[in-house]
Amino acid sequence: MRTAETPTETPTELLVARPKRADARRNYEKVLAAAREAFAEGGEATSLEEIARRAGVGIGTLYRHFPTRQALLEAVYVNEVEEVARSAEELDGGDPWESLNAWFERVISYFATKRALWAELLDYLAPDAPLFMTCRASLFAAGEPLLRRAQEAGVVRPDVEFWDVMHMVGGIAKIPTNDPKQVERILRVALDGLRYHAES
Amino acid sequence: MRTAETPTETPTELLVARPKRADARRNYEKVLAAAREAFAEGGEATSLEEIARRAGVGIGTLYRHFPTRQALLEAVYVNEVEEVARSAEELDGGDPWESLNAWFERVISYFATKRALWAELLDYLAPDAPLFMTCRASLFAAGEPLLRRAQEAGVVRPDVEFWDVMHMVGGIAKIPTNDPKQVERILRVALDGLRYHAES
Numbered sequence: 001m002r003t004a005e006t007p008t009e010t011p012t013e014l015l016v017a018r019p020k021r022a023d024a025r026r027n028y029e030k031v032l033a034a035a036r037e038a039f040a041e042g043g044e045a046t047s048l049e050e051i052a053r054r055a056g057v058g059i060g061t062l063y064r065h066f067p068t069r070q071a072l073l074e075a076v077y078v079n080e081v082e083e084v085a086r087s088a089e090e091l092d093g094g095d096p097w098e099s100l101n102a103w104f105e106r107v108i109s110y111f112a113t114k115r116a117l118w119a120e121l122l123d124y125l126a127p128d129a130p131l132f133m134t135c136r137a138s139l140f141a142a143g144e145p146l147l148r149r150a151q152e153a154g155v156v157r158p159d160v161e162f163w164d165v166m167h168m169v170g171g172i173a174k175i176p177t178n179d180p181k182q183v184e185r186i187l188r189v190a191l192d193g194l195r196y197h198a199e200s
Numbered sequence: 201m202r203t204a205e206t207p208t209e210t211p212t213e214l215l216v217a218r219p220k221r222a223d224a225r226r227n228y229e230k231v232l233a234a235a236r237e238a239f240a241e242g243g244e245a246t247s248l249e250e251i252a253r254r255a256g257v258g259i260g261t262l263y264r265h266f267p268t269r270q271a272l273l274e275a276v277y278v279n280e281v282e283e284v285a286r287s288a289e290e291l292d293g294g295d296p297w298e299s300l301n302a303w304f305e306r307v308i309s310y311f312a313t314k315r316a317l318w319a320e321l322l323d324y325l326a327p328d329a330p331l332f333m334t335c336r337a338s339l340f341a342a343g344e345p346l347l348r349r350a351q352e353a354g355v356v357r358p359d360v361e362f363w364d365v366m367h368m369v370g371g372i373a374k375i376p377t378n379d380p381k382q383v384e385r386i387l388r389v390a391l392d393g394l395r396y397h398a399e400s
Contacts, residue, residue, distance in 0.1 A: 160389055168386045171371035186368045189360055193393030
């Protein structure tokens with residue numbers, strides 16, 4: 001686990017250039033948040049002008065931080081991966097089942113962001129581009145210990161692997177429904193499948 | 201349950217015109233099987249000529265049974281729904297959990313067929329077209345009693361509905377992997393989630 005004493009950069013932090021000055025960093029974060037929100041609403045095609053407007057910054061400021069549309073899309077994607085990874089760190093140490101369950105509940109919204117960005121990112125990058133491979137490794141490094149800990153504690157069946165569960169959650173994230181409660185319900189059932197054998 | 205004494209047509213049987221004469225019916229079935237196979241292999245764009253060739257019939261024979269590409273696509277889709285529905289009838293009466301589980305294992309390949317046809321069918325039909333609504337009702341009529349029976353037997357949790365499980369299985373059918381064993385493994389985990397509460 002990283003502490004304040006070891007501020008080394010994570011692999012994903014090396015993927016995008018972030019401003020160091022506090023005021024520049026604030027604008028950067030505002031643009032990132034506005035872009036993420038716009039893409040999550042299904043507006044993959046949202047223009048950079050519209051994103052600048054939503055963020056409350058000038059288009060010049062946006063371009064200073066994200067010289068191309070690709071740069072912005074990559075930054076939103078990497079940022080989401082980092083937040084998911086960070087949430088695993090925060091959950092580390094809690095009840096093994098509750099931590100695992102809570103992490104995969106968070107992962108559902110990662111898949112929603114990924115889905116919104118994926119098609120356009122693939123215009124710029126190959127599916128096995130270093131950016132994706134680094135993000136993949138980062139998700140594994142974050143979530144796999146939570147799964148292993150739950151398996152070692154005997155609360156999760158031993159016959160599943162990390163990417164099985166990721167795929168399962170990713171599949172559920174794609175369910176064509178407008179009812180978030182239904183997705184929650186289905187995710188709960190599927191994740192409960194992880195602890196089925198533990199009780200038999 | 202239908203018996204030999206009640207040979208009335210099911211709602212889905214009314215959706216497509218099938219030849220009554222045995223030899224014509226054989227050719228009809230051959231084309232249908234070849235089309236289904238071609239589409240399942242990912243060849244949504246397979247030409248009618250290629251399908252006739254695969255079926256070992258002349259193109260004239262194909263057109264006699266399926267005057268348009270739409271007619272063939274609809275017939276493949278409806279046929280798949282009927283087979284899934286029939287498999288539920290065959291499973292009816294067995295062990296409640298095993299029957300339900302086996303049915304949803306069959307449903308996975310229904311989703312693969314649906315996926316292969318869906319985009320092109322939507323060029324011809326609205327998502328709420330009578331054909332789709334009838335198929336939907338037929339799947340419900342086939343599978344819902346299996347779920348209800350397993351719930352009444354106490355082997356499946358009471359807090360799930362038929363379409364929840366269909367959506368869950370449909371989501372898993374979309375997992376981007378080339379490993380069928382992985383899909384099987386994930387489906388098993390997710391379906392086991394159905395009986396989690398039953399044991400707690």
